[in-house]
Amino acid sequence: QSALTQPASVSGSPGQSITISCTGTSSDVGSYNLVSWYQQHPGKAPKLMIYEGSKRPSGVSNRFSGSKSGNTASLTISGLQAEDEADYYCCSYAGSRRDVFGTGTKVTVL
Amino acid sequence: EVQLVESGGGLVQPGGSLRLSCAASGFTFSSYSMNWVRQAPGKGLEWVSYISSSSSTIYYADSVKGRFTISRDNAKNSLYLQMNSLRDEDTAVYYCARDMPNAFDIWGQGTMVTVSS
Numbered sequence: 001q002s003a004l005t006q007p008a009s010v011s012g013s014p015g016q017s018i019t020i021s022c023t024g025t026s027s028d029v030g031s032y033n034l035v036s037w038y039q040q041h042p043g044k045a046p047k048l049m050i051y052e053g054s055k056r057p058s059g060v061s062n063r064f065s066g067s068k069s070g071n072t073a074s075l076t077i078s079g080l081q082a083e084d085e086a087d088y089y090c091c092s093y094a095g096s097r098r099d100v101f102g103t104g105t106k107v108t109v110l
Numbered sequence: 111e112v113q114l115v116e117s118g119g120g121l122v123q124p125g126g127s128l129r130l131s132c133a134a135s136g137f138t139f140s141s142y143s144m145n146w147v148r149q150a151p152g153k154g155l156e157w158v159s160y161i162s163s164s165s166s167t168i169y170y171a172d173s174v175k176g177r178f179t180i181s182r183d184n185a186k187n188s189l190y191l192q193m194n195s196l197r198d199e200d201t202a203v204y205y206c207a208r209d210m211p212n213a214f215d216i217w218g219q220g221t222m223v224t225v226s227s
Contacts, residue, residue, distance in 0.1 A: 003154065034212045034213075036212070036213035036214070038155070038214070040155075045205060045217040045218065045219055045220060046147075046155065046205070046214070046217055047217070048210075048213055048214060048215050051210060051212065051213035051215070052212065052213070057215060089154060089155050091155075091157070091213075091214070093212055096169070098157060098160050098169040098171075099145070099157040099160070100157065101147075101154060101155040101156060101157060102154070103154055104154040104155070
């Protein structure tokens with residue numbers, strides 16, 4: 001069960017937009033529109049930000065958006081804010097392997 | 111308030127066993143599938159195991175298959191993870207997480223498991 005590939009770090013200035021990629025295979029990201037994204041601040045539990053590729057749970061800012069093309073899913077954060085500085089993980093349904101997480105991306109607000 | 115609270119973590123020697131519990135409140139536990147997800151110190155998230163609402167379907171990550179057993183008691187609103195033959199690489203914070211489905215929408219605060227001699 002290989003982890004999905006994410007960039008180790010992404011940074012941006014307040015107000016800018018950043019995009020985090022999540023690359024899988026035709027057995028996971030490419031086969032299902034079931035990618036979710038999680039935000040994790042240090043010492044805290046992860047928080048669901050996006051589910052089913054592009055849907056936002058109630059209470060999550062519309063500055064967060066998700067998309068997918070082929071075997072790669074993406075999370076875009078627009079209007080970057082200091083509170084967005086955190087680790088972000090993608091996760092995809094993978095059939096009989098159930099769920100596989102990404103390697104994680106540290107977002108830094110400059 | 112919808113809440114998950116894990117317990118049962120601690121220090122255990124390699125080869126030892128530990129049983130984690132997750133107490134659910136604020137929602138109809140018996141209607142949801144549940145998961146265990148772990149995070150080794152300084153590392154990323156790793157899905158560990160899934161159990162359906164009726165316990166009829168169970169999955170494990172290859173890394174724990176044959177050593178860990180997930181179970182639940184809907185009458186007690188509780189989820190469990192029996193961990194046997196523990197290895198150093200099982201050291202992690204273990205989270206229980208509600209299945210939305212196909213996303214983990216509610217997480218507990220986690221319980222730390224340390225495997226060391």
